[in-house]
Amino acid sequence: MMPSVAEERLAPRIVGVEFPFGHPFGMPRDRAMQRRTLELALHVLAGAARAGTRVDLDVEWPVPLREAYRSWQPKVPSPIVRRMLEARQAP
Amino acid sequence: MLVDSFKFLPRSFRPFYEGRGPFSGEENAVWAPFEKRLDESRIALLSSAGLYVKSTQPSFDLEHEQTHPDWGDPSWRAIPASARAAGIAVAHLHINDEDLLADPEIALPAHLLGRLANEGEIGGAVAEHVSVMGFQERTLSDWQSKTAPELAAHLRDQGADGLILAPV
Numbered sequence: 001m002m003p004s005v006a007e008e009r010l011a012p013r014i015v016g017v018e019f020p021f022g023h024p025f026g027m028p029r030d031r032a033m034q035r036r037t038l039e040l041a042l043h044v045l046a047g048a049a050r051a052g053t054r055v056d057l058d059v060e061w062p063v064p065l066r067e068a069y070r071s072w073q074p075k076v077p078s079p080i081v082r083r084m085l086e087a088r089q090a091p
Numbered sequence: 092m093l094v095d096s097f098k099f100l101p102r103s104f105r106p107f108y109e110g111r112g113p114f115s116g117e118e119n120a121v122w123a124p125f126e127k128r129l130d131e132s133r134i135a136l137l138s139s140a141g142l143y144v145k146s147t148q149p150s151f152d153l154e155h156e157q158t159h160p161d162w163g164d165p166s167w168r169a170i171p172a173s174a175r176a177a178g179i180a181v182a183h184l185h186i187n188d189e190d191l192l193a194d195p196e197i198a199l200p201a202h203l204l205g206r207l208a209n210e211g212e213i214g215g216a217v218a219e220h221v222s223v224m225g226f227q228e229r230t231l232s233d234w235q236s237k238t239a240p241e242l243a244a245h246l247r248d249q250g251a252d253g254l255i256l257a258p259v
Contacts, residue, residue: 001096001259002100002258003094003096004096005096005109008110008111008112009112009114010117010120012120012122016093016094016096017094018092018095018098019099021099021100021185021186022140022188022190022191022259023197023198023259024198024259025197025200025203025257026197028190028193028197031203034200035203038200038203038255039207041255042129042134042207042213042253042255043129045129045134045253045255046125046127046132046253047125050122051120051121052120056093056094057094058092071187072186074184075187076184078160078226079156079159079184080226081185083160
Protein backbone atom coordinates (compact mmCIF):
# COMPACT_ATOMS: atom_id res chain seq x y z
CA MET A 1 0.00 0.00 0.00
CA MET A 2 2.88 2.36 0.86
CA PRO A 3 5.93 0.81 -0.81
CA SER A 4 8.25 3.74 -0.17
CA VAL A 5 7.56 3.38 3.57
CA ALA A 6 8.22 -0.36 3.35
CA GLU A 7 11.53 0.46 1.64
CA GLU A 8 12.48 2.84 4.46
CA ARG A 9 11.65 0.11 6.98
CA LEU A 10 13.90 -2.31 5.03
CA ALA A 11 11.23 -4.84 4.13
CA PRO A 12 13.02 -7.58 2.19
CA ARG A 13 10.52 -7.95 -0.69
CA ILE A 14 7.93 -5.34 -1.61
CA VAL A 15 5.03 -5.23 -4.04
CA GLY A 16 3.69 -1.70 -4.50
CA VAL A 17 0.00 -1.27 -5.25
CA GLU A 18 -1.66 2.09 -5.81
CA PHE A 19 -4.92 1.05 -4.21
CA PRO A 20 -6.92 2.80 -1.46
CA PHE A 21 -6.33 1.61 2.10
CA GLY A 22 -8.26 -1.52 2.99
CA HIS A 23 -7.87 -3.02 -0.50
CA PRO A 24 -4.38 -4.55 -0.78
CA PHE A 25 -5.45 -7.13 -3.39
CA GLY A 26 -7.85 -4.94 -5.34
CA MET A 27 -11.52 -4.28 -5.91
CA PRO A 28 -14.22 -6.34 -4.19
CA ARG A 29 -15.31 -9.29 -6.36
CA ASP A 30 -12.81 -8.41 -9.11
CA ARG A 31 -11.13 -11.80 -9.18
CA ALA A 32 -8.92 -10.91 -12.14
CA MET A 33 -7.42 -7.90 -10.34
CA GLN A 34 -7.02 -9.87 -7.11
CA ARG A 35 -5.33 -12.71 -8.97
CA ARG A 36 -2.95 -10.38 -10.79
CA THR A 37 -1.91 -8.84 -7.45
CA LEU A 38 -1.51 -12.14 -5.63
CA GLU A 39 0.46 -13.72 -8.47
CA LEU A 40 2.85 -10.77 -8.55
CA ALA A 41 3.35 -11.08 -4.77
CA LEU A 42 4.08 -14.80 -5.13
CA HIS A 43 6.59 -14.25 -7.89
CA VAL A 44 8.38 -11.51 -5.94
CA LEU A 45 8.40 -13.80 -2.89
CA ALA A 46 10.00 -16.63 -4.81
CA GLY A 47 12.03 -14.72 -7.37
CA ALA A 48 13.58 -11.73 -5.62
CA ALA A 49 17.36 -12.03 -5.63
CA ARG A 50 18.23 -9.58 -2.88
CA ALA A 51 16.85 -7.66 0.10
CA GLY A 52 15.00 -4.49 -0.82
CA THR A 53 13.54 -5.83 -4.06
CA ARG A 54 10.50 -3.74 -5.02
CA VAL A 55 8.13 -4.36 -7.90
CA ASP A 56 5.12 -2.08 -8.45
CA LEU A 57 1.88 -3.37 -9.91
CA ASP A 58 0.89 -1.51 -13.06
CA VAL A 59 -2.82 -1.27 -12.32
CA GLU A 60 -4.79 1.95 -11.93
CA TRP A 61 -7.63 2.04 -9.39
CA PRO A 62 -10.82 2.16 -11.48
CA VAL A 63 -12.61 4.72 -9.31
CA PRO A 64 -12.22 8.50 -9.51
CA LEU A 65 -9.58 9.69 -7.03
CA ARG A 66 -11.86 11.95 -5.00
CA GLU A 67 -14.41 9.19 -4.52
CA ALA A 68 -11.77 6.55 -3.71
CA TYR A 69 -10.04 8.93 -1.27
CA ARG A 70 -13.28 9.43 0.62
CA SER A 71 -14.62 5.92 0.53
CA TRP A 72 -11.73 4.10 2.22
CA GLN A 73 -11.93 6.33 5.30
CA PRO A 74 -13.96 5.26 8.33
CA LYS A 75 -17.30 6.97 8.84
CA VAL A 76 -16.15 8.03 12.32
CA PRO A 77 -12.56 9.26 12.81
CA SER A 78 -10.32 6.75 14.60
CA PRO A 79 -9.49 7.58 18.24
CA ILE A 80 -6.04 8.91 17.44
CA VAL A 81 -7.30 11.05 14.56
CA ARG A 82 -10.11 12.33 16.73
CA ARG A 83 -7.55 13.34 19.38
CA MET A 84 -5.42 15.09 16.75
CA LEU A 85 -8.44 17.00 15.46
CA GLU A 86 -9.40 18.03 18.99
CA ALA A 87 -5.86 19.21 19.70
CA ARG A 88 -5.89 21.25 16.50
CA GLN A 89 -9.13 22.95 17.54
CA ALA A 90 -8.00 23.68 21.09
CA PRO A 91 -7.28 27.37 21.79
CA MET B 92 4.52 2.64 -13.33
CA LEU B 93 5.96 3.87 -10.03
CA VAL B 94 3.36 3.67 -7.27
CA ASP B 95 2.62 6.87 -5.33
CA SER B 96 2.62 5.66 -1.72
CA PHE B 97 0.70 8.70 -0.52
CA LYS B 98 -1.98 9.00 -3.21
CA PHE B 99 -4.84 8.10 -0.88
CA LEU B 100 -3.43 9.51 2.35
CA PRO B 101 -4.57 12.87 3.78
CA ARG B 102 -1.73 15.29 3.10
CA SER B 103 -1.33 16.21 6.77
CA PHE B 104 -0.61 12.54 7.64
CA ARG B 105 2.33 12.18 5.27
CA PRO B 106 5.03 13.36 7.74
CA PHE B 107 3.97 10.60 10.15
CA TYR B 108 5.13 8.00 7.62
CA GLU B 109 7.74 9.56 5.35
CA GLY B 110 11.44 9.93 6.08
CA ARG B 111 11.44 8.00 9.33
CA GLY B 112 13.87 5.28 8.26
CA PRO B 113 14.10 1.88 9.87
CA PHE B 114 12.92 1.14 13.38
CA SER B 115 15.54 1.42 16.10
CA GLY B 116 17.47 -1.84 16.29
CA GLU B 117 16.32 -2.89 12.83
CA GLU B 118 18.93 -1.03 10.77
CA ASN B 119 20.02 -4.16 8.91
CA ALA B 120 17.72 -5.73 6.35
CA VAL B 121 16.54 -9.25 7.08
CA TRP B 122 16.94 -11.67 4.20
CA ALA B 123 15.92 -15.29 3.88
CA PRO B 124 16.40 -16.78 0.41
CA PHE B 125 13.41 -18.62 -1.01
CA GLU B 126 15.00 -21.89 -1.99
CA LYS B 127 12.07 -24.05 -3.11
CA ARG B 128 10.08 -23.79 -6.29
CA LEU B 129 6.69 -22.11 -5.94
CA ASP B 130 4.90 -25.21 -7.15
CA GLU B 131 6.51 -27.16 -4.32
CA SER B 132 5.86 -24.53 -1.64
CA ARG B 133 3.13 -24.10 0.93
CA ILE B 134 2.07 -20.47 1.24
CA ALA B 135 0.44 -18.53 4.08
CA LEU B 136 -1.24 -15.13 4.14
CA LEU B 137 -1.16 -12.46 6.85
CA SER B 138 -3.62 -9.58 6.81
CA SER B 139 -3.58 -6.53 9.07
CA ALA B 140 -7.30 -5.88 8.50
CA GLY B 141 -8.41 -7.07 11.95
CA LEU B 142 -10.35 -10.01 10.50
CA TYR B 143 -11.76 -12.64 12.84
CA VAL B 144 -14.21 -15.53 12.73
CA LYS B 145 -17.28 -14.09 14.37
CA SER B 146 -18.81 -17.41 15.49
CA THR B 147 -15.74 -18.68 17.38
CA GLN B 148 -13.32 -15.83 18.05
CA PRO B 149 -13.43 -12.62 20.07
CA SER B 150 -13.15 -9.30 18.32
CA PHE B 151 -9.93 -7.34 18.58
CA ASP B 152 -10.17 -4.99 21.55
CA LEU B 153 -11.49 -1.76 20.10
CA GLU B 154 -12.97 -0.54 23.37
CA HIS B 155 -9.56 -0.16 24.95
CA GLU B 156 -8.29 1.68 21.88
CA GLN B 157 -11.21 4.11 22.18
CA THR B 158 -9.95 5.19 25.58
CA HIS B 159 -6.22 4.75 24.79
CA PRO B 160 -5.81 6.16 21.27
CA ASP B 161 -2.08 5.34 21.03
CA TRP B 162 -2.74 1.66 21.71
CA GLY B 163 -3.74 -1.10 19.32
CA ASP B 164 -4.67 -4.69 20.17
CA PRO B 165 -1.51 -6.78 19.56
CA SER B 166 -3.27 -10.16 19.54
CA TRP B 167 -3.80 -12.30 16.43
CA ARG B 168 -6.35 -14.70 14.99
CA ALA B 169 -5.95 -17.88 12.96
CA ILE B 170 -8.29 -17.66 9.97
CA PRO B 171 -9.24 -21.04 8.45
CA ALA B 172 -8.57 -21.16 4.71
CA SER B 173 -12.10 -22.53 4.32
CA ALA B 174 -13.79 -19.60 6.12
CA ARG B 175 -16.67 -18.09 4.15
CA ALA B 176 -17.13 -14.35 3.71
CA ALA B 177 -20.36 -14.41 5.71
CA GLY B 178 -18.49 -15.79 8.72
CA ILE B 179 -15.76 -13.13 8.75
CA ALA B 180 -15.96 -9.94 10.80
CA VAL B 181 -13.69 -6.89 10.83
CA ALA B 182 -12.37 -4.96 13.83
CA HIS B 183 -10.37 -1.97 12.62
CA LEU B 184 -11.18 1.64 13.48
CA HIS B 185 -8.93 3.22 10.83
CA ILE B 186 -10.60 2.05 7.63
CA ASN B 187 -14.09 1.75 6.20
CA ASP B 188 -14.91 -1.95 6.53
CA GLU B 189 -17.77 -2.15 3.99
CA ASP B 190 -15.72 -3.60 1.14
CA LEU B 191 -13.85 -5.95 3.49
CA LEU B 192 -17.11 -7.38 4.80
CA ALA B 193 -18.52 -7.70 1.29
CA ASP B 194 -15.42 -9.52 0.04
CA PRO B 195 -12.68 -10.41 2.56
CA GLU B 196 -10.58 -11.70 -0.36
CA ILE B 197 -9.48 -8.10 -0.97
CA ALA B 198 -7.37 -8.40 2.20
CA LEU B 199 -6.94 -12.15 2.70
CA PRO B 200 -7.39 -13.98 -0.61
CA ALA B 201 -7.52 -17.46 0.92
CA HIS B 202 -9.92 -18.91 -1.63
CA LEU B 203 -7.92 -17.50 -4.53
CA LEU B 204 -4.73 -18.94 -3.04
CA GLY B 205 -6.49 -22.31 -2.75
CA ARG B 206 -7.39 -22.07 -6.43
CA LEU B 207 -3.76 -21.40 -7.34
CA ALA B 208 -2.84 -24.51 -5.34
CA ASN B 209 -5.44 -26.58 -7.20
CA GLU B 210 -4.07 -25.29 -10.49
CA GLY B 211 -0.52 -26.24 -9.48
CA GLU B 212 0.87 -22.70 -9.46
CA ILE B 213 1.85 -23.14 -5.82
CA GLY B 214 2.40 -26.38 -3.95
CA GLY B 215 -0.32 -25.68 -1.41
CA ALA B 216 -1.83 -23.28 1.08
CA VAL B 217 -1.76 -23.50 4.86
CA ALA B 218 -4.94 -24.61 6.64
CA GLU B 219 -4.99 -21.49 8.83
CA HIS B 220 -3.89 -18.06 7.67
CA VAL B 221 -3.31 -15.17 10.09
CA SER B 222 -5.00 -11.87 10.87
CA VAL B 223 -3.81 -9.01 13.07
CA MET B 224 -5.08 -5.50 13.67
CA GLY B 225 -2.72 -3.13 11.94
CA PHE B 226 -2.82 -0.09 14.19
CA GLN B 227 -0.21 -0.71 16.91
CA GLU B 228 1.53 1.32 19.56
CA ARG B 229 4.75 2.87 18.35
CA THR B 230 7.17 0.79 20.47
CA LEU B 231 5.81 -2.54 19.18
CA SER B 232 6.99 -4.09 22.45
CA ASP B 233 4.12 -6.62 22.69
CA TRP B 234 4.69 -7.52 19.07
CA GLN B 235 8.37 -8.17 19.59
CA SER B 236 8.00 -10.15 22.83
CA LYS B 237 4.81 -12.11 22.15
CA THR B 238 2.89 -11.65 18.90
CA ALA B 239 5.71 -12.17 16.41
CA PRO B 240 7.11 -15.30 18.13
CA GLU B 241 3.60 -16.77 18.34
CA LEU B 242 2.96 -16.05 14.67
CA ALA B 243 6.28 -17.61 13.66
CA ALA B 244 5.48 -20.74 15.71
CA HIS B 245 2.00 -20.95 14.17
CA LEU B 246 3.37 -20.65 10.65
CA ARG B 247 5.99 -23.32 11.36
CA ASP B 248 3.25 -25.61 12.70
CA GLN B 249 1.31 -24.99 9.51
CA GLY B 250 4.31 -25.99 7.41
CA ALA B 251 4.49 -22.63 5.65
CA ASP B 252 7.41 -22.17 3.26
CA GLY B 253 6.54 -18.56 2.50
CA LEU B 254 4.33 -15.78 3.81
CA ILE B 255 2.61 -12.94 1.98
CA LEU B 256 2.07 -10.01 4.37
CA ALA B 257 -0.72 -7.71 3.27
CA PRO B 258 -1.01 -4.45 5.21
CA VAL B 259 -4.29 -2.64 4.76
